[in-house]
Amino acid sequence: MKPEEMKEKVVSSIKAIEKAPRSMQMYMEICAKCGTCASVCPIYFGKPEKRYNPAERSDLVRRIYKRYCTMSGRLLGSLAGAQDFDPGKMQEWVEMFYECTGCRRCASFCPFGIDNSVITRKGRAVADQLGLTPKTMLKVIQVSLATGNTDNASPAAFKAAIEFLEEEMEEEHGGTKIKIPVDVVGAEYFYVPPSGDVLVNPEATMGVAKVFHVLGMQDRWTMSSKCFDGANYGLFTGDDKSMKADNKAYVEEARRLGVKVMLMGECGHAHRIMKMMMEKGRWWGDLPFSIINCMEWTAQQIEAGRLQFDKSKNAQPVTYHDPCNFGRSCGIVDEPRKIMEASCADFREMYPNRAENWCCGGGGGLSAMDEIKEFRMEVSGKKKLAQIRETGATYVATACSNCKRQLTQLMEHHGLEIEVGGVHDMLSRAILVDGKAAERVSYD
Amino acid sequence: MEALKFLLGVFLPYLALLVFVGGMLYRLARWKKLASPPMTLYPAPPDEAGNLKNLLKETLFFKSLFHGDRWLWVLAWLFHVVLALIFVGHFRVFTNVDAIFMKMGMSEQAILAMSGGAGGAAGVIILVTAIVLLVRRLVVQRAREITSVADYFALALIGLIVFTGDIMRFSSEHFDLSDTRSYFAGLATFSNVAGDPLLDNGVFLLHMTLALLLFMYIPFSKILHLGGFFFTHQLIRKN
Ligand code: HEM
Ligand code: SF4
Ligand code: SF4
Numbered sequence: 001m002k003p004e005e006m007k008e009k010v011v012s013s014i015k016a017i018e019k020a021p022r023s024m025q026m027y028m029e030i031c032a033k034c035g036t037c038a039s040v041c042p043i044y045f046g047k048p049e050k051r052y053n054p055a056e057r058s059d060l061v062r063r064i065y066k067r068y069c070t071m072s073g074r075l076l077g078s079l080a081g082a083q084d085f086d087p088g089k090m091q092e093w094v095e096m097f098y099e100c101t102g103c104r105r106c107a108s109f110c111p112f113g114i115d116n117s118v119i120t121r122k123g124r125a126v127a128d129q130l131g132l133t134p135k136t137m138l139k140v141i142q143v144s145l146a147t148g149n150t151d152n153a154s155p156a157a158f159k160a161a162i163e164f165l166e167e168e169m170e171e172e173h174g175g176t177k178i179k180i181p182v183d184v185v186g187a188e189y190f191y192v193p194p195s196g197d198v199l200v201n202p203e204a205t206m207g208v209a210k211v212f213h214v215l216g217m218q219d220r221w222t223m224s225s226k227c228f229d230g231a232n233y234g235l236f237t238g239d240d241k242s243m244k245a246d247n248k249a250y251v252e253e254a255r256r257l258g259v260k261v262m263l264m265g266e267c268g269h270a271h272r273i274m275k276m277m278m279e280k281g282r283w284w285g286d287l288p289f290s291i292i293n294c295m296e297w298t299a300q301q302i303e304a305g306r307l308q309f310d311k312s313k314n315a316q317p318v319t320y321h322d323p324c325n326f327g328r329s330c331g332i333v334d335e336p337r338k339i340m341e342a343s344c345a346d347f348r349e350m351y352p353n354r355a356e357n358w359c360c361g362g363g364g365g366l367s368a369m370d371e372i373k374e375f376r377m378e379v380s381g382k383k384k385l386a387q388i389r390e391t392g393a394t395y396v397a398t399a400c401s402n403c404k405r406q407l408t409q410l411m412e413h414h415g416l417e418i419e420v421g422g423v424h425d426m427l428s429r430a431i432l433v434d435g436k437a438a439e440r441v442s443y444d
Numbered sequence: 445m446e447a448l449k450f451l452l453g454v455f456l457p458y459l460a461l462l463v464f465v466g467g468m469l470y471r472l473a474r475w476k477k478l479a480s481p482p483m484t485l486y487p488a489p490p491d492e493a494g495n496l497k498n499l500l501k502e503t504l505f506f507k508s509l510f511h512g513d514r515w516l517w518v519l520a521w522l523f524h525v526v527l528a529l530i531f532v533g534h535f536r537v538f539t540n541v542d543a544i545f546m547k548m549g550m551s552e553q554a555i556l557a558m559s560g561g562a563g564g565a566a567g568v569i570i571l572v573t574a575i576v577l578l579v580r581r582l583v584v585q586r587a588r589e590i591t592s593v594a595d596y597f598a599l600a601l602i603g604l605i606v607f608t609g610d611i612m613r614f615s616s617e618h619f620d621l622s623d624t625r626s627y628f629a630g631l632a633t634f635s636n637v638a639g640d641p642l643l644d645n646g647v648f649l650l651h652m653t654l655a656l657l658l659f660m661y662i663p664f665s666k667i668l669h670l671g672g673f674f675f676t677h678q679l680i681r682k683n
Contacts (some may be wrong), residue, residue: 020478021480022480033515035584081594111673113679115680276482329485
């Protein structure tokens with residue numbers, strides 16, 4: 001692309017901030033440049049350099065906005081913080097906007113509540129329009145739109161995986177058949193996990209199946225062989241169109257199945273898009289179903305005393321990492337703890353936690369980008385590593401496939417013998433089915 | 445000299461008022477018009493009452509900043525509280541509000557003592573906090589590396605306004621508030637104040653000019669946060 005053409009596109013995309021949304025425009029205008037965001041940002045903690053300062057990153061967009069959309073910027077130029085776009089810096093632009101995990105921690109502490117992740121997403125959207133989205137991210141989106149899941153798995157492969165899980169559970173529980181219903185029209189609950197919880201770390205899905213089994217509700221839920229991955233990378237690339245297209249398929253599938261409840265799995269951004277963005281923003285109008293998370297559902301059952309556990313199955317020290325999208329963006333923080341405390345003998349908190357938790361360093365899709373692994377291991381994940389070490393836990397549970405990938409790599413990279421897994425994974429190992437917990441087989 | 449006095453002493457006050465009010469209304473209208481998709485950040489208050497309480501905490505105590513950066517909080521909170529006090533205190537400069545205090549049972553001595561004590565302290569505290577904020581910008585890396593000319597300008601402007609104000613307050617020459625009161629009464633009634641002897645006081649003229657510049661600067665600068673931060677907190681904390 002010619003530099004002039006690139007500049008024109010970038011500028012017009014940034015001028016669009018004048019039309020929406022409100023948050024963006026206000027963030028362009030009121031940042032006091034106080035630096036508080038930097039002191040709470042996992043990236044800046046990992047490497048306190050100007051390039052990683054949230055306000056500096058946001059200023060990439062802000063300077064151009066001031067140059068073209070404000071009177072002071074047009075008249076006074078750099079005196080008013082305005083600067084023209086330099087096409088020669090485009091590569092750096094893309095890199096910098098993929099050095100923010102979108103964790104929203106800055107928004108919690110900024111005196112004005114400025115959410116730099118919104119500006120990051122805009123910066124990425126600009127890159128996306130120029131076709132400059134990192135290839136790894138682009139590929140995930142293409143696969144997801146083509147197959148309905150980010151793992152490029154066919155319905156047949158999915159069904160095979162489910163059969164395997166059913167066999168595993170039968171073995172674990174001495175011949176008791178625990179079902180995972182698939183494509184059942186007329187079921188009440190439609191379970192939508194991240195595909196990783198079926199194909200990579202399947203214990204979470206087994207845990208959910210066991211909960212339904214113990215409740216005697218094995219015929220009242222279903223999964224879909226077409227829609228078994230709530231992951232939606234359009235959130236990460238700033239591409240609204242693909243985010244909505246991906247989402248629509250799931251809403252339509254829920255309508256087709258005629259379910260009453262969409263039961264989201266252990267995937268923070270999937271739950272956030274479905275509950276906080278799609279439902280709240282009424283993307284597809286009225287919905288004939290409600291949306292809850294499987295952790296909320298299970299926690300309710302535990303509270304009602306319907307599930308029993310053998311905690312000795314999970315004797316090692318265990319901690320929980322709040323995925324940013326669950327903690328800060330969805331307010332789901334107590335439920336995973338209820339499940340952990342019910343199923344683990346030695347549950348430990350890391351501090352700070354819940355809505356103030358530090359990001360794993362792989363948020364915003366970064367976890368999938370192997371080209372920046374060094375950055376994730378040494379910079380963005382630094383604080384999390386220290387937090388986990390401090391707990392002395394040998395198992396870190398977290399409710400997000402992206403966090404799991406990042407944390408697993410983090411432990412390996414730094415030579416720690418700490419297992420990483422899900423919340424329902426721990427439940428699956430300790431829950432009593434017909435009075436007995438699983439005789440666990442190794443999945444390694 | 446007469447032309448300058450007219451420009452700064454008569455024309456500028458009206459212009460500044462127009463620019464400030466017009467500018468703020470323009471900003472508010474633009475913000476209001478824009479769509480704002482849900483972007484709740486937790487912990488979010490469950491209802492409107494909780495939301496209001498949270499907003500009040502942010503306004504009065506800078507709650508987020510308190511948890512984010514304690515040192516900056518001390519500085520910024522002091523700076524702003526005193527700024528607000530000084531703003532309120534200036535009503536005594538514009539018009540005779542002493543009558544109201546007297547009705548509330550205060551003696552003239554008490555009013556003067558309050559103005560001299562609290563007002564004097566405020567004049568010192570704000571100068572000190574403004575200077576420390578400036579030093580912080582120069583010294584603390586995470587602030588320095590994102591500070592631009594505009595940020596220094598805002599602080600310098602405030603500092604100069606405070607400094608010229610302090611000169612008037614603490615100089616040995618007695619500053620008689622009845623002079624400013626009659627001058628502002630003249631402005632408010634659109635009488636010709638170009639010949640007002642007050643305008644011969646160079647320090648006063650400079651103090652007022654800088655203050656008016658600040659007012660005009662607000663709608664077009666980051667100090668716009670004084671009107672914006674309600675809405676930005678609202679955006680993320682609304683459930
Ligand atoms: C209650 C909400 C407010 C909060 C949380 C807030 C917060 C801040 C912060 C964090 C700074 C940056 C300090 C620095 O490092 O320089 C600042 C600066 C400033 N604020 Fe506020 N502010 C608020 C309201 C106001 C109001 C109502 C005014 C009225 C004029 C105001 C005027 C200023 C000025 C003049 C500065 C100095 C400019 C500068 O530092 O560049 N603020 N404010
Ligand atoms: S904390 Fe908020 S106001 Fe301060 S520099 Fe960061 S974004 Fe700007
Ligand atoms: S969203 Fe998270 S990673 Fe991005 S700037 Fe804010 S605190 Fe830093």
